[in-house]
Amino acid sequence: MSDPETITDAASLAEIDRLIHEPARLSLVALLYVIESADFTFLMNQTGLTWGNLSAHMSKLEEAGYIEVEKTFKGKRPNTLLRLTVKGREAFQGYRQKMKQVLDELPE
């Protein structure tokens, strides 16, 4: 017979938001959670991601509705500002709670 608690823990793990759980996206979402908005260059410098990687992760987060992209111009240069949406904030809060719960439930 399997332990019911173990089954519950495993189920909790399956409920983790995988979109946020990926390390690069987690660092991006965590950073965007504590600031209001930032452009690509700032996010690249803070997370250490390359342009291509950052762009790919941002696209996934944008598709999920977790971030919004605001395209403006600084003089003649295009400038892309990124910020977390309400849905993204809620998803990150949910992710934190779930992770805390899962890790707290783990046996020593």
Added chain:
Amino acid sequence: MTQKLNLKEIERKAFRSTFQDGLWDIYLGLVVIFMALFLFRPDEGYSPWNLLLMLVGFGTSFLIFWAGKKFITVPRMGQVSFGPLRKRKATTLAIIMGVVIIIQVAVVLFSVGGWLDDDLAAKLNALLGEANLERMAVAAVGSLFVGPSMILVAYFSDFPRGYYIAILMTAAVFLMILLNQPIYAIIIGALIILPGLVLFIRFLQKYPLPKRGDS
């Protein structure tokens, strides 16, 4: 994932990274030097030119700071807007600094009024006695204007180097008035600028201009 996700530390690290360019140090050091060069001319006496040139110097310092941020820092480091906590702190700092400036202006006006009044001036002279003590009192009041204000800026701006700058600025004003010489303030201004220049060069090496046109 074994490391704890410390959101406060992530925010603080991101915020403090905006001070990595050393431009604040360069700006404040220049302010001290311009103050020493133009405001203090004991042999020639004060003239409106002293004040005017000092304000031009302050304006030039700020122009260097602004242009550095706009044309060097932001294109390399990127643009960021911080959350409500930082905005609240900035507002609190602005209010406190406003009150501090009002108090400072009131102290200056009362002092000038006091010295212009013959009876009060005589009493103050009797109280302070020697000229050295009088100068010491003026130096202490002058440095009290600068030191606490800069400490408040450092605290509310989460700018640890600001405390070091506050001590140096206080010493600059105190020595400039007490020893009747601007050279000490100029040297101290250079001591504030020097770490700023080192940080600025490191910043340029660490953050080259991104190759993509879109930021």
